[in-house]
Amino acid sequence: MxxxxxxxxxxxxxxxxxxxxxxxxxxxxxxxxxxxxxxxxxxxxxxxxxxxxxxxxxxxxxxxxxxxxxxxxxxxxxxxQPKPFLFTPEDPFKTRYHQLHLQAHPLLQLKSKLKDGQLQVHYPAHLSWDHPEVQTYVKSAVEQTLRLEAKRYLPERVAFWANQFNFSYQKVVIKNAQTRWGSCSSTNNINLNLHLMRLPQHLCDYVILHELAHTVEKNHGPHFWALLDKISGDAKGLDKELKNYRLQQF
Incomplete structure (x- = not known):
């Protein structure tokens, strides 16, 4: 009580x-x-x-x-405040392996499928492509596509760089985090954001190397940056370039 x-x-x-x-x-x-x-x-x-x-x-x-x-x-x-992001037919959205293709169809329900390098989203003809219901559906379909790509690509890429520089880690976890591209736990689990699949490859690799460096140096002190600079080639420059990309684009 x-x-x-x-x-x-x-x-x-x-x-x-x-x-x-x-x-x-x-x-x-x-x-x-x-x-x-x-x-x-x-x-x-x-x-x-x-x-x-x-x-x-x-x-x-x-x-x-x-x-x-x-x-x-x-x-x-x-x-x-940034303007709300809209998926449009005129400016196709791209992930690493797929391009979004929006198309109206005569059916009453929303549908999507991955085919020949495209994420095809069909929406009812009585709705416009910018209708909130359509945009919400497209966002979900894009995130599912990003997650699928990330699960196939990122663990292999982590293994590649870990082997290159002799890092040890426990496992790779794919997340849809709101504030971080990646993180490394105290037990050396590597957590990577599925939105890495929107980045150019060299920046995606930089985030992976950043987290692998944390398996050795847990903070962002001078030793961490010296190690990251050694394995990435230009840690500060790449970190600055990464800031040009919004984590939550939509």
Whole structure:
């Protein structure tokens, strides 16, 4: 019974309210906060952190006082947001081994298949190619294709480079991670993102070498970069080039 009370109390620390003309605002009570603070971040909206001693009315009054500032930052945030990615018939999307081909057909359901180096997606003629239902289906089909390619290609490529430079690792795991191209666990499992199949081969190899280097050097200290530079040829340059590619393109 005591556990339930603590859980309910913890949930009560966060409150969402509609504040005109701003919209939804999240109020979060913090034991460590010394004053009311407003933060605005992509995907999180407006968050107001308030010390325990502050009342909700005081926090709301502070928000109203800062309305112009909040609206300005929300507007800038919206302008800087990347436009939603669309799979289009005119600009075919490519993985390492397949090119997306979108085509309307008379049937009522969405279909896809891999054939002759193409990922063929057929969508109902009564829908447009940019319809949300079509785009969601295409995204899923593309990710399935990337995963299939990654499982066939990446483990062999890791084995190749490990053999070249005498690295030891446990296993290769393919993931659809949101924030990393790859990682190496404490037990030397190599985790690789299926979206590596969208990269040029030399950058795909760089990520693999990066993670293999972590089987020897677990941090990003000078010894790690010296090792990676030795086996990749230009670690800093390749790392900089990799930053030109978005991990989550769609």
């Amino acid at each position: 005591e556990r339930k009370k603590r859980s309910t109390a913890a949930k009560a620390e966060i409150l969402e309210k509609e504040i005109a003309p701003i919209g939804k605002v999240r109020f979060v009570s913090s034991a460590t906060a010394r004053f009311v603070r407003i933060s605005i971040r992509p995907g999180q909206g407006v968050k107001v952190t308030m010390p325990k001693r502050a009342t909700l009315a005081q926090a709301e009054a502070f928000v109203q006082e800062k309305t112009a500032w909040i609206q300005k930052h929300l507007s800038n945030l919206e302008k800087n």
